[in-house]
Amino acid sequence: AQSVTQPDIHITVSEGASLELRCNYSYGATPYLFWYVQSPGQGLQLLLKYFSGDTLVQGIKGFEAEFKRSQSSFNLRKPSVHWSDAAEYFCAVGGDFGNEKLTFGTGTRLTIIP
Amino acid sequence: EAQVTQNPRYLITVTGKKLTVTCSQNMNHEYMSWYRQDPGLGLRQIYYSMNVEVTDKGDVPEGYKVSRKEKRNFPLILESPSPNQTSLYFCASSSWAGNTGELFFGEGSRLTVL
Numbered sequence: 001a002q003s004v005t006q007p008d009i010h011i012t013v014s015e016g017a018s019l020e021l022r023c024n025y026s027y028g029a030t031p032y033l034f035w036y037v038q039s040p041g042q043g044l045q046l047l048l049k050y051f052s053g054d055t056l057v058q059g060i061k062g063f064e065a066e067f068k069r070s071q072s073s074f075n076l077r078k079p080s081v082h083w084s085d086a087a088e089y090f091c092a093v094g095g096d097f098g099n100e101k102l103t104f105g106t107g108t109r110l111t112i113i114p
Numbered sequence: 115e116a117q118v119t120q121n122p123r124y125l126i127t128v129t130g131k132k133l134t135v136t137c138s139q140n141m142n143h144e145y146m147s148w149y150r151q152d153p154g155l156g157l158r159q160i161y162y163s164m165n166v167e168v169t170d171k172g173d174v175p176e177g178y179k180v181s182r183k184e185k186r187n188f189p190l191i192l193e194s195p196s197p198n199q200t201s202l203y204f205c206a207s208s209s210w211a212g213n214t215g216e217l218f219f220g221e222g223s224r225l226t227v228l
Binding site for chain 1: 118147149154155156157158159162172173204206216217219220221222
């Protein structure tokens with residue numbers, strides 16, 4: 001069965017510092033991978049997704065993520081965080097077409113300090 | 115404006131009193147899904163629907179029912195709510211199979227069962 005692990009429950013970074021959120025997945029074939037962001041009191045919004053091709057994908061709000069098959073990872077990065085990036089971030093994995101189950105990780109809460 | 119609308123946003127009820135959480139999308143999406151979000155557990159899929167009259171169980175379907183009589187609506191029914199169904203519920207829709215396309219989320223419905 002597919003699964004996602006986000007090892008960091010809570011991360012605190014200073015505004016302007018770089019960010020990396022970790023995500024490890026388990027899936028038998030080539031996965032579809034996603035990062036979603038949830039601002040307080042809101043639903044989730046897609047940041048970026050990886051289906052195939054270039055392993056470095058760009059998303060909205062200046063985020064990027066890199067797919068590393070050998071490490072089963074899909075870490076999210078941002079070179080310089082802004083106070084508005086404070087939110088909860090979810091990694092998710094889906095499979096081939098026909099697999100309608102998208103499995104989410106438990107999330108990483110990001111706090112930004114001035 | 116493209117959106118997924120859930121109602122009610124907040125609800126407090128008592129054990130055993132049937133309730134329905136409505137979900138409606140205006141994007142003509144085929145795929146719709148319900149998730150529950152609990153601290154430390156992330157989002158878990160309850161039920162999903164690939165199209166009208168086509169529904170299937172997710173990871174945690176016990177105690178819930180759904181129906182998909184119209185493309186735009188996907189209500190979540192709790193026939194006899196129990197306290198362990200106290201949670202934050204999200205409805206989502208997508209124009210393709212949920213694992214390959216972007217999911218659009220509603221703002222959530224916070225349910226408390228006493």
